[in-house]
């Protein structure tokens with residue numbers, strides 16, 4: 001059946017397939033923004049397509065073009081695609097690698113065509129080089145990665161592995177006699193190679209676009225749940241994740257503590273040092289808080305200079321110790337700005353599920369009330385949320401005192 005396939009039809013189809021995949025990659029690269037790799041893949045595919053076109057026209061073109069230059073272009077194309085895979089993964093890209101590989105291949109093919117005419121060696125050299133480059137792409141892609149990117153990596157990687165293996169096996173097939181003669185144009189093996197190239201072309205280009213799509217989806221998801229300045233959870237995703245965590249802790253019957261952290265007199269920092277320094281101080285504040293958190297604790301930005309922490313498994317006493325360490329850590333070391341050190345202190349309100357249950361909003365209001373009290377009592381301190389039923393008048397008085405001090409800015 002393979003022998004019955006017509007070479008011209010195969011060539012035209014392969015060229016059209018490669019052309020449309022190149023266009024697809026180029027269009028995707030056009031809008032890829034900072035996403036690395038797509039441009040390499042589009043460019044590599046162009047070189048690959050030109051090389052293929054020259055190579056299948058051996059009967060009409062001089063061999064310096066259809067053999068030497070064609071294989072050089074195909075090597076360069078696959079090499080650039082390999083660079084694209086590395087760029088996508090954020091790895092170094094040795095630009096000279098593909099150029100040198102292409103130059104060496106062209107030199108070898110020129111020698112074994114015009115100095116010593118050895119078709120078997122030319123065949124082995126080009127098959128092993130192109131196959132080897134596909135295997136190098138596969139090696140970069142078939143790695144452990146977080147889902148969903150792993151699916152896309154493995155999709156492209158498996159195709160590269162399969163096609164690379166087939167290319168490397170081509171000269172072996174001749175060597176071990178599975179293929180009676182060296183493949184001349186129109187031989188079944190040559191037709192099979194062209195069909196394989198077509199499938200590899202469609203598969204790898206789709207795989208690369210899938211990789212970019214998953215990467216973009218991941219970035220969008222991250223953006224939708226993180227605060228752009230501090231990279232902490234934003235209010236909405238903090239609430240969502242807190243609900244899940246609180247339900248889990250309630251089922252297990254373990255305590256959870258919610259802490260509200262608010263920077264003291266932050267307006268003064270902005271006024272004295274400017275907003276940019278204010279932003280840097282907020283990032284410093286988050287980094288400092290992060291030093292005291294475990295991997296399953298949640299940290300979110302609730303408002304301007306107000307952050308919320310949720311500490312699963314900690315009762316009031318242990319959570320108060322964490323809060324105190326955060327307070328001390330911040331007020332004992334200034335943030336070094338370019339001009340002079342910026343001293344920062346925080347007030348913290350602590351509310352635990354032991355007294356306030358597992359409802360997020362109830363915990364939040366209890367911690368907020370405690371934070372108010374910390375502010376009213378002079379700032380730079382940790383206050384525990386009073387148990388429900390504590391003196392309401394007392395709380396009202398504190399709220400008024402806090403508002404009074406805030407208005408006086410003391």
Ligand SMILES: Nc1nc2c(ncn2[C@@H]2O[C@H](COP(=O)(O)OP(=O)(O)OP(=O)(O)O)[C@@H](O)[C@H]2O)c(=O)[nH]1
Nearest residue numbers: 262263264265266267268270275278279304305406
């Ligand atoms: N630089 C910077 N400032 C912010 C940001 N978000 C809020 N702020 C500022 O934080 C300040 C908060 O001021 P206030 O609510 O009066 O609180 P405060 O000055 O910290 O006083 P107390 O909380 O009472 O100690 C305001 O000046 C806001 O402009 C931000 O993302 N970056």
